[in-house]
Amino acid sequence: MPPRQLKLAAFFNPPGSHVAGWRMPDAVPTDLEFDEYLDVVREAERGLFDMVFFQDSAAVPPAITLAGKDTEAAAGAARTVRIEPMTLLAALAVTTTHIGLVATGTTSYNEPYHIARRFASIDHLSKGRAGWNLVTSQNEDEAQNFGRDAHLDHALRYERAAEFHDVVVGLWEGWDHDAFIRDKASGRYFDPSKLRILNHVGKHFRVRGPLNVARSPQGRPIIAQAGSSEPGKELAARTADVTFTAQTSLAEAQAFRADVRERAMRYGRSPDDIKIMPGLNYVLAETESDARALYEHLLSMMTDEVVMPSIMRLSGGLDLRQFPLDGPLPELPQSNAAHARQKMLVELARRENLSIRQLARRYATSNGHNVFVGTPKGLADMMEAWFQAGAADGFVMLSPYYPTPMRNFVRWVVPELQRRGIYRTAYEGRTLRENLGLVSPAPPLR
């Protein structure tokens, strides 16, 4: 048996994971031009990444709301427009060949029939490379685009998400893989004995089915999740193929992975059926000092107007701008957004004794994820160490901007990982499920 292989995802939050990255001279502020997306995705495919992963929110970022009457304060908010991710995946499905295509679809403001249909359709278009990142909405601005003032309560949101998941999977599994015979002689288009009508009746949803898309090439699309709260981890342990997580130390990441694997076993699953992938921001250069200088330059381009909104969504409704920005973080009311993220933010401020401004700058740089600044060899060392110590099955790479950092990663770090025998030199299979080394829940369609 070949040694265990590291998995890689390329994270997209256009035009970059660092709030000021788009201002770099070599940055392309990718947000609405398809060719710019395609260029970076094909680079990731050349680097044999398992998947690209498009973050999403059905709203503009909070900076615009927070600006209020001082509209100029919003002008630096770069992550304001993008191609809707499920739409984008469909376009990438027919212009790429191997790489997995994963996008966020919130369970808070969608209907399970629509989500099941779209990802099944993307799985057909891509011949088995689709993945759905199942989330509950965290950005309160989304609520106001869907007739509500605020999100459902955290616990209820997860209850809805769990039922939403079950409906979607039930719809995906309604048709056997060989149901569609299209027999011209007899006039039988499908075999009705290979159909199971869902008839789901639950607390949040009532959905009859069946889905008007046949069983998809992967059996069903991959499910990714990113929740790290107690209900988030439970849902992932029961249902996720991939977990994206924010972990800033090796010890915490080991504990998190062990915890999720143990929970998965309690649901009767093999712990290897859930791939745990921490996020990892990277700022690379050929020497340590060049990397450090690049990082400092990125920091220097951030302004308070741009960094403050990144932590305000976790402040539980408290307007942090009314406190001295060079003073300590005040006590925060419980947030109805991401519980685990709020806890991490408060602990970071306490542990490193950061002022509000320092905390905001740190958070805006990292999205709460680990940040690596250094050489390609240093990055490969760190990734290998985490991987071998059981802290990760792979990583979600967050590029500060596009496309240079991704090109450098593929040129510099990928060969380094391959030399160490922990990363593929060619795609193993045709589907995302095969490349992740997961057991397919059903044979391929045709």
Added chain:
Amino acid sequence: MPPRQLKLAAFFNPPGSHVAGWRMPDAVPTDLEFDEYLDVVREAERGLFDMVFFQDSAAVPPAITLAGKDTEAAAGAARTVRIEPMTLLAALAVTTTHIGLVATGTTSYNEPYHIARRFASIDHLSKGRAGWNLVTSQNEDEAQNFGRDAHLDHALRYERAAEFHDVVVGLWEGWDHDAFIRDKASGRYFDPSKLRILNHVGKHFRVRGPLNVARSPQGRPIIAQAGSSEPGKELAARTADVTFTAQTSLAEAQAFRADVRERAMRYGRSPDDIKIMPGLNYVLAETESDARALYEHLLSMMTDEVVMPSIMRLSGGLDLRQFPLDGPLPELPQSNAAHARQKMLVELARRENLSIRQLARRYATSNGHNVFVGTPKGLADMMEAWFQAGAADGFVMLSPYYPTPMRNFVRWVVPELQRRGIYRTAYEGRTLRENLGLVSPAPPLR
């Protein structure tokens, strides 16, 4: 000024507009294979069609529900699976160059923010070729996939549709075309003075906005509609760029077009800003007798199990299978589905004294639209006559199956129309709006 030009749309209801067309020896039962769709769409693009138009329903066809315990009765239902149309448009956007891309999106089971976002995204992907066919849901099977037993009442459905439209357009127009400056030196990503936040509060929707997609290349995507009831015509007159309609005689089509144009003027619009396009099924061959034989062959492949569901959705809940199929159509209760379609069905049965079986076979052949059977020259004559008599601005061509009939239309009929000077010999513009000859509501994006 060049003479007025005929507009053409290619209608897709995979695997064909004739319920038994997929059984033809040369038929490809296109439903989930992207390359098969692309092949036919590129054929339409070679034929300089203005647009392809994908019909949709978020449910399997009624045949499956109606089959009940006799599941084998559903086996011939060919239009059971397909690629979700908005997803498909995104894939076609990056693999075609000129042709307009239109898909149905129901206002009954969607949220305006999602619809605005998806079509704006498709407009960006296609560089200005997207169109949204705004409908209210008619197939009661859809309701049961979205937590309801039946649709909203007809009037309320249209009220919701009208408000839905206004929200979508409001979201599309939230950003000026030059709002995104992405200025690296100053750090200003956009100019906040070019943003208008929607803050819509209505009876059916509350949506703050703005949309997280910039102003789209067409200013805004094209809006198509197909309603022919009283509220349907009013909504189209106020809001549609294109109306798809079922008209079976030249005189009725003239009256319909005059009516909609007059209503448009009452809303302060130019009547030329709404293109009226009747549907037209075509069965072509090089001789009359070959065309007639092909048509008879298509009819011979239809079974009662396959044809009855096509009229049952218009029977107002009455199970027509309990009546003698060779007897007359009984009195029908008012349908909550398509009012205008039910009226047309009843009038057709009375006028031609059709039995239930004959009516079902006629309807399953035509989808309620006109059917032309004959030679390419005969078809061009008919299209020219309707066009010149003010009965149509163009036609929606319904192919009985794919791909042969579309190839024959492009090879045989298109040159015939061009010779008569009523059809383009090259695309006039880059966007669908330009090709339709509509005035753009805003300059292109960049």
